[in-house]
Amino acid sequence: MRALLATSIGVTCATALTLPLAAPAPAAPARTPVAQAPAAPVEPAGSTQSLPLRPLTDAVPRTTGEPTESLDPEAARGLLRRDAHRFSLVGVIWDDADTELHGNVQVRTRATGTTRWSGWQSLETHNTDHAADSGSPERESGTVRGSTAPLWVGDSDGVEVRVRSESAGPRSGAAPLPAGLRVELVDPGDDAEEPHADDTVTPSAAAPSAGTATPATATQPATAAATPATATEPSTAAQPGALPASAGLTMAAAESSAVNADLAPLGATEISALSKAESEEQAVVGAGAKPFIGPRPRIVTRKGWGADESLRERAFAYTSTVKAAFVHHSATGNNYTCAQAPSVLRGIYRYHVKSSGWRDFGYNFAVDKCGNIYEGRAGGVSKAVLGAHTLGFNTNSMGIAVLGTYSSKNPPAAAVTAIAKLTAWKLGLFGRNPKGKVTLVSGGSGKYKKGAKAKLNVISGHRDGFATECPGIRLYKKLGTARTSSAKLQGR
Numbered sequence: 091m092r093a094l095l096a097t098s099i100g101v102t103c104a105t106a107l108t109l110p111l112a113a114p115a116p117a118a119p120a121r122t123p124v125a126q127a128p129a130a131p132v133e134p135a136g137s138t139q140s141l142p143l144r145p146l147t148d149a150v151p152r153t154t155g156e157p158t159e160s161l162d163p164e165a166a167r168g169l170l171r172r173d174a175h176r177f178s179l180v181g182v183i184w185d186d187a188d189t190e191l192h193g194n195v196q197v198r199t200r201a202t203g204t205t206r207w208s209g210w211q212s213l214e215t216h217n218t219d220h221a222a223d224s225g226s227p228e229r230e231s232g233t234v235r236g237s238t239a240p241l242w243v244g245d246s247d248g249v250e251v252r253v254r255s256e257s258a259g260p261r262s263g264a265a266p267l268p269a270g271l272r273v274e275l276v277d278p279g280d281d282a283e284e285p286h287a288d289d290t291v292t293p294s295a296a297a298p299s300a301g302t303a304t305p306a307t308a309t310q311p312a313t314a315a316a317t318p319a320t321a322t323e324p325s326t327a328a329q330p331g332a333l334p335a336s337a338g339l340t341m342a343a344a345e346s347s348a349v350n351a352d353l354a355p356l357g358a359t360e361i362s363a364l365s366k367a368e369s370e371e372q373a374v375v376g377a378g379a380k381p382f383i384g385p386r387p388r389i390v391t392r393k394g395w396g397a398d399e400s401l402r403e404r405a406f407a408y409t410s411t412v413k414a415a416f417v418h419h420s421a422t423g424n425n426y427t428c429a430q431a432p433s434v435l436r437g438i439y440r441y442h443v444k445s446s447g448w449r450d451f452g453y454n455f456a457v458d459k460c461g462n463i464y465e466g467r468a469g470g471v472s473k474a475v476l477g478a479h480t481l482g483f484n485t486n487s488m489g490i491a492v493l494g495t496y497s498s499k500n501p502p503a504a505a506v507t508a509i510a511k512l513t514a515w516k517l518g519l520f521g522r523n524p525k526g527k528v529t530l531v532s533g534g535s536g537k538y539k540k541g542a543k544a545k546l547n548v549i550s551g552h553r554d555g556f557a558t559e560c561p562g563i564r565l566y567k568k569l570g571t572a573r574t575s576s577a578k579l580q581g582r
Contacts, residue, residue, distance in 0.1 A: 137279075139275040166254050166255065176245060176277055181273070182195050182238045213240075237445060240274075276441050279398070344356065347392075382523070390432075397435075411486050412516065415490055417509060417565065421562075423495050525548070
């Protein structure tokens with residue numbers, strides 16, 4: 091079903107209709123306008139260095155202890171060891187999003203302020219399956235580029251890169267690498283974005299009051315009886331006393347927060363947990379229907395992890411409902427602390443938007459190794475937000491990325507528990523049984539041709555919808571546990 095785009099025009103326009111009416115004031119003498127001092131420039135929350143990869147024509151070692159060989163310049167590119175501005179996340183991109191990189195991509199980095207270099211680390215090259223569906227506005231925007239999965243390397247100021255085709259070697263006929271190869275060095279920034287003085291709104295002017303009508307554009311969760319979702323604007327009622335009147339948000343940040351304003355105060359850094367009874371009471375359910383909605387877990391909002399809302403597209407994209415949850419691993423490596431998770435998210439977000447050319451963060455939610463749950467793509471955590479996470483099956487689904495790589499390492503129990511908690515609540519809002527099956531129509535993927543009907547678990551791994559290793563075999567084997575726990579949390 092065609093996704094729905096909802097702009098924030100309704101939120102902004104409704105503001106003018108809901109301002110409190112004050113008693114008429116006595117006429118005051120006209121005052122001469124006073125010029126305001128220009129707003130001080132604000133340092134961007136993060137940055138990206140994009141460096142071209144050149145042919146590697148010098149003799150390089152095949153593996154440790156083996157003789158060197160001369161590489162075909164069309165099959166080997168890289169970047170010689172060099173200094174760089176500080177960065178913490180690395181990825182490689184190329185011009186054509188429809189071209190696969192059949193080869194190996196490795197990087198080594200130097201810890202900031204030291205002479206200590208890491209060993210060679212490999213990047214996941216088969217990343218096209220984490221993307222918007224073919225034919226979607228996001229995919230056809232003309233901005234999307236091919237990309238590896240990003241890798242979190244920690245605070246670094248030096249880099250070296252080598253990319254080799256699968257058939258690279260002294261023999262001719264090696265498969266060429268994609269055109270336009272570049273390494274992206276991402277600095278996630280230190281903190282949340284700060285508002286510019288000329289682009290701020292106060293909480294009272296950012297969202298309409300309860301009961302204010304707004305244009306019907308977005309989607310609501312289905313009832314517990316799984317009735318179809320209707321196209322209605324999400325509630326954006328401001329919470330009384332949400333923030334002091336002096337507190338300001340950029341307009342983009344206010345819009346991102348306003349779509350969650352029925353769950354938390356405007357500008358909140360987290361959405362608090364609720365009990366099962368409270369979650370069911372808050373949800374809209376059909377008359378006489380028994381809701382199977384798990385307790386709402388604590389969710390760190392985009393403001394909470396410091397998303398720079400000026401990076402994403404301003405409109406929100408929605409789908410009709412949420413029938414399934416696809417679990418992923420981010421393939422960014424496991425060398426991060428839970429305190430660093432917000433920085434990892436800001437790095438991935440910047441890489442998805444600025445480097446890969448996507449409209450926003452690809453996943454709907456993220457989970458760190460400590461079990462913290464984070465809001466992903468903007469549009470509202472309780473809404474059916476259209477993501478870019480499972481090629482061919484982004485419609486009517488949600489994507490959850492566990493930060494880390496779980497091909498050979500077991501996921502922490504806290505992360506698996508967080509998957510169960512999140513799906514028990516979110517799938518429950520749309521009347522889905524976590525232990526059930528669902529039939530989805532493919533938009534075209536490497537496993538199901540376009541239009542094919544796929545019968546999948548309501549909680550599936552990415553590999554169930556696409557021929558991929560994601561979410562890593564170790565995490566994939568834990569999904570049965572997550573399904574059972576999720577269903578129990580729903581009261582099934």
